[in-house]
Amino acid sequence: MTKAEVIISRVEALRDWMRENELWAYIFPSTDPHAGEYVPDHWKAREWISGFNGSAGTAVVTLNGAALWTDSRYWLAAEQQTAGTPFEVVRCARNQVTADELAEWLLHSAKDASPKAQKTVGIDGWCVPQSYAQSLQLAMNQAGMTLCTDYEPTAVLWTNRPALPASPIEIQPLALAGETAGSKLQRIRCSLLAQGANATIITQLDDIAWTLNLRGNDVHCTPVFVAYLMVLPDEARLYVDPVKLTPEVKDYLREMAVRIASYNTLTQDLEQCGELRGLRFLIDPDTTNNAIYDRLSMIEPLESCSVFPDDFLANAMSRTLAGMEPVTSPVIEAQCPVAQMKTLKNEAEIQGLRQAMLKDGVAMVKFLRWLEEWKTRNEESVTEVGVDRKLTALRAEQEGFRDISFDTIAGYGPHAAIVHYEATPETDIPLEPRGLLLLDSGAQYQDGTTDITRTIALGPLTEQERRDYTLVLKGHIRLSMAVFPEGSSGTQLDVLARYAMWQEHKNYGHGTGHGVGCYLSVHEGPHQFRMNWMPAPLRAGMTITIEPGIYIAGSHGCRTENTMLIVSDGEGWLRLEPLTLCPIDTTPIVREMMLPDEMAYLNSYHARVREALLPLLTDEADRQWLVQATEKFWER
């Protein structure tokens, strides 16, 4: 069978199943039960049903049609991968189709269907966050349909489904974590109480790994393991496949009074409501899946407050006054406290990040010197994939290297203009001694996670390439130099990275920066630098990247990114300290476009890089390259 025939037969089998279950439509989102960035193969049901393998997209199958929504990154790929199948590709502006767009499409496509059949739309409640499920529910109801989240056709139809990942779990040493898991659990419980709750279920895998000081290898580029963590007043329960637990980890968990339960037993624990009666769960509807949320909502309400400390009633009263939900509900909706906690790095984590950045800087310098030698000698052919391979090999030589932290973006020439470009054997092109190479990469070291972008001149540049490079650098520096009051949000500062390029009517369609985990996910929220409103305040101890870019389709792209640490600049004030240690190519800079304070910043950054990395380089050629690359740029 061709790939398209396989998809056709799966769709037909699904429709038979839908008829049996009296469903009119079934929705396959791209999310999994843990709402993470990378989805393990086990949960790639959208790819299974449609054949489309992009990271974002929603497939819908009705009895008489099928559609796939995806954003501009994937329009072309989606068309190719679904050719010959029943799926029509719907071009979507965002990376997730809105509930209203879905409902409208369903309403339109149900015109010819019989009245009874069109009433019910299915989705797997385990694989959709509660907030999205709720908006779907609302949109379906308003369109005269019902959303049912209890059906899992994959359980019966998906043969040869990939198993859940089962890599062994490791303990992150206290010297690197900086705080015991016991202390973190205590802080989580305090935060719950302060918000009028006494329990929670942590579902995001990096939140669980951070809380328990454990790391795994279940997810692409991210040292986490598949699990749920239920935090109760006097105990915590880790729902995890026991095969992942070494005796050491089992002992470690036992000492902390963390009970181990099998991953699949969460459902029955939630449904045995009696045991959880009287508890109030704080649940983040944006990250907790609908299946968990629904089950928690059915816990019988409180009769007494005996499980709460004495001051709980006072809190409850003030919460009530503030117009929040009444104290009788078993669920309080709020952001998971770990999301905020883990963004604030402690001293050990900051120390670890600094170590990771030194190692990453050494690998980058070795790579850049190697690339420079290629530029001058130009003997062997080097391709984008080769760049990725060389850089990863140099990183892998560093102590504590575990993995890359995301798929390397090595884009040469026009490829650099594709924001999410990933070189594959099909797209790979050789570098030439001209133009710009955009290289966005990072690593997972046991002591920290890195994320860096450099754009490198491989030889002569056009005037436009030089100007765009300079505009991006000016933006990078202007934001890097910012001092700002505590409580500022990333939205309030974002424009600093865009101001210079806006003067020339250039802009970029992505955010300017995101938090970076400490040997965890390379994308960490909720704080960000971005134009859309993102109220999360920036606080000392957070990491955040600064990565403006300019992308000229079919021509070139440039981006310059450092990972920064937010540090105190005196009572009430914050500033940004670069963690990333790697020279920024000064050869493309148009000097007349640089303001004096921008040049001074660049020179002082280079002095810092040289001072930090020179003692770590043993190869004289590397040392010479670094010294030259970090010279005051107008003296070169």
Added chain:
Amino acid sequence: MTKAEVIISRVEALRDWMRENELWAYIFPSTDPHAGEYVPDHWKAREWISGFNGSAGTAVVTLNGAALWTDSRYWLAAEQQTAGTPFEVVRCARNQVTADELAEWLLHSAKDASPKAQKTVGIDGWCVPQSYAQSLQLAMNQAGMTLCTDYEPTAVLWTNRPALPASPIEIQPLALAGETAGSKLQRIRCSLLAQGANATIITQLDDIAWTLNLRGNDVHCTPVFVAYLMVLPDEARLYVDPVKLTPEVKDYLREMAVRIASYNTLTQDLEQCGELRGLRFLIDPDTTNNAIYDRLSMIEPLESCSVFPDDFLANAMSRTLAGMEPVTSPVIEAQCPVAQMKTLKNEAEIQGLRQAMLKDGVAMVKFLRWLEEWKTRNEESVTEVGVDRKLTALRAEQEGFRDISFDTIAGYGPHAAIVHYEATPETDIPLEPRGLLLLDSGAQYQDGTTDITRTIALGPLTEQERRDYTLVLKGHIRLSMAVFPEGSSGTQLDVLARYAMWQEHKNYGHGTGHGVGCYLSVHEGPHQFRMNWMPAPLRAGMTITIEPGIYIAGSHGCRTENTMLIVSDGEGWLRLEPLTLCPIDTTPIVREMMLPDEMAYLNSYHARVREALLPLLTDEADRQWLVQATEKFWER
């Protein structure tokens, strides 16, 4: 009777009335039925009951206590003005006490009261916006109380209450308005239909004046008249005191099919629900008072959609899908369409604003030259009040001058650090030939409204004054130079005015800029430059001020403000063009702190000012002063 005794007797009379009506508490907000910035004396009930005359504050009287909330501007004045009365002053962070704070205070103060009495809290629904009334209602309910908005004790207790203002209404000529009122009404109706409504009640006085191209003189510094405007599918009704209408205005309204009704008949029209049956009112809950909102909510729901055009059902369906309120409600909550429309100035208005700015620039130059002469001769004594008087006199000489647009802020030395300072005979001080004078002022000309702040060195300055002045100027220029994509909001750009001063840990507690009306209110929204999230996008044709400042309590203050026009900078891009034409004092500038592009901007602004104003100045001394003040600043 002393002032305090008068207040005591009023509070006692109110309490007797409250007992009769079984109220436990009564709230006096500082707002009036039209939610404007300046409240006519007729509605100053909070001042009547408490004796406190500040522009913002909320008084509450209970059977056993009384309190007055006000913000930091008025803490001192409120203490003084309520000394010896039953009112305790509660220091408030914002300019309006939140519903929760109020409820908490009432709950606390009701502890000793009998259970029955404490149940009902009164407020005049006519004098409180619906959104605030609703939050009060919620907070009261959660505190076990009831809010009743139907009581108006002032109607029986306030003897010698000031009458409603009754100034004559003028027609704003079409040459200045640029669009007929008929066309505006048509656009309002289209906007209503697009949002699923077919009627509205416009309550904000500047919105009414803009819509009908009428101006009045009922409100301090603002050329508006007290009225309501009901817009229905086929007619409009102006509820206004007929004594204000000249025969000419009556004819004008008749020709446009605007029915005239007496101001007080709105209530009965709203209560005769039959007539309004089937209409759907778009109502802005932030500006429409609770009394109107409540009455509209009781209109019987639609039975048919016959009053709507054919495409209305399609709209309603898409609105329903988008999760908005069902089409059966007689009220849709949304921003009044006029708020947005009037911010977009048409060509005639822009031309008018330019004329107004030329006149204002001439007056400012004459004033600044006069001040410079005083500085050099230093013969007569000049005080802050004298500055105000002189500047107002020079403006009044200009053609079309009607009024100042707000109370002049002329603050010398430490007074300049008081953001909302208004010199009074009690606070007035003489200028001396040193330090900084902050002068924030504006005028209403028939062709436009102005708003300008200049900070002027009266002689030698301290290093700190010079640095602060320079930081403010850098911020003013950085934002003035911005180019930005269409759709940007003021929050996204605000930081540009603060960046330089943040580097030195300076900041200001007010917004950076606001819209300015065209011979209307000097403060026009909803777009603003400010740190708080304000999503209203900036669009070509809007006016907006840029007015960063630094205020050092007890020492000095500086602010530099121009009113700008947002103009297109090519497809998809916007920039800011200064409307204000007046030299910026260059003598305090610390040259080393200025970046090259900032100096270039300042010089080009001064070239523009010179070119515009020089032809209008006839006095040789004025001309010489202007030429000198607009020289390239490093050549002085």
